[in-house]
Amino acid sequence: MSSFSWLSWWSPFIFKGFLMTLKMSAAGLTGGFVLGSLLALGDVYGGKITKAVVNAYVEFFRGSPLIVQLLMFYYGIPALTGYEWSAVTAGAITLMLNSAAYQKGYFKGAMESIPKDQLMAARSLGMSTRQIVLHIVLPQTYRIVIPAWSNEFVSLTKSTSALLIIGIMELTATAMTISALTFKPLQVYSVTAIIYFIWIYFALKIIEYIYERIRIPGLGETKTL
């Protein structure tokens, strides 16, 4: 029996685990994208209290391990409120809250690189704050941020492996089970690492392609006349 004959039997399980990884990454990134944008807007344009709240939030999520956060939300929330929730829901929300703290940093950097005189020019046209955010700040932020933001995509995709701590059968958890049953840890974990690598490699290529497609000459570069 070859070293990889186990693969054909177990591949549907691996695929299922990989899909769970994708699902959880997508949930974390999407939710983190929306929340991270709001946090960045609060930090860049908000008042003192808003900035303090945003910074406390960010410090908490960046300053404690993801595994601790997962355990805290999955077991802590039901203990506190009596509301039982599934591991998948708790995991997705924790990933989202955690990713938002990191994404906020990327968005904030991009927002701060937009020259302030553009905001003043928009104001002089009679645009409201909401219109300025929607038509001037966010469209530029999301274009400028893509290269830096791709780091968060990589980091969060790999971090989904921490979900095994609350029993979610994502790719790593599936690999652990297969390894325990087949006694082939080296082969199983090698295949797992290769799957992560291929997915991240191609996803980054797609992000790079999108960046090139929507890139605008001079945007995000130092202004010269």
Added chain:
Amino acid sequence: MCASEIVLEGKKIGKKYGKLEVLRGISIRIKRGETKVIIGPSGSGKSTLLRILGLLEPPTKGTVIFKGMDVYASNKLNLNKIRSKIGFVFQQPSLFRHLTALDNVKLGLKVVRKMRDDEAKRKALEALRLVHMEEWIDHYPAQLSGGQQQRVAIARALAMDPDVLLMDEPTASLDIELTWEVIEVMEELAKKGITMLVVTHEIPFAKEVANEICFMSEGMIHECDIPENLLRNPKTPRAKAFLKRLIGEFGGR
């Protein structure tokens, strides 16, 4: 509409940043159709005055009257709506860098004036033609020279059909060659009767098109007069000294 209608007025405007007093009770009136020019040394508060008249920052004292309406008298007034009727051109072109020249001009029309896309496009093209930028409508700001960017910024302000156009040293960031293409556009606008208040050191422009020039220094307007009088025979010693330096520096132009 009365020809001498006052479009925009600053009444006893004072402005302090902490302890620093930048403006000391300035009163100024801009009548419909007139071109008024403000000159004065750096740090005299010219830009601050323009920002206050453009409702981009509030005065510490005094008020701004737009078409007879005290804009700070009531909280109920929609300042954004009034701002959209006061065009503003900054020292830097300040174009939205993610939008083409055409989209820069269209944005205010669509978002603030709520125009349909085709209607906004027609209006934007009209404004871009006025500043001779119709050939460059699909270019992004980074693909335009400083002078071209500034002309797009003028078109962006003009497209909104403002009652008055405030220009804060629009050629300050440009070299001499680019300065002239902007000055020519400004002269054309003045000749078309567009109401303008311009801060500039371009004396030939002021001489050619201004109905009145005001000299400002240390947060006060020291004198206002027709160009011929103010440029040849300024009354105040400060204006005299300033003009002597300025005309000495740009004598040939």
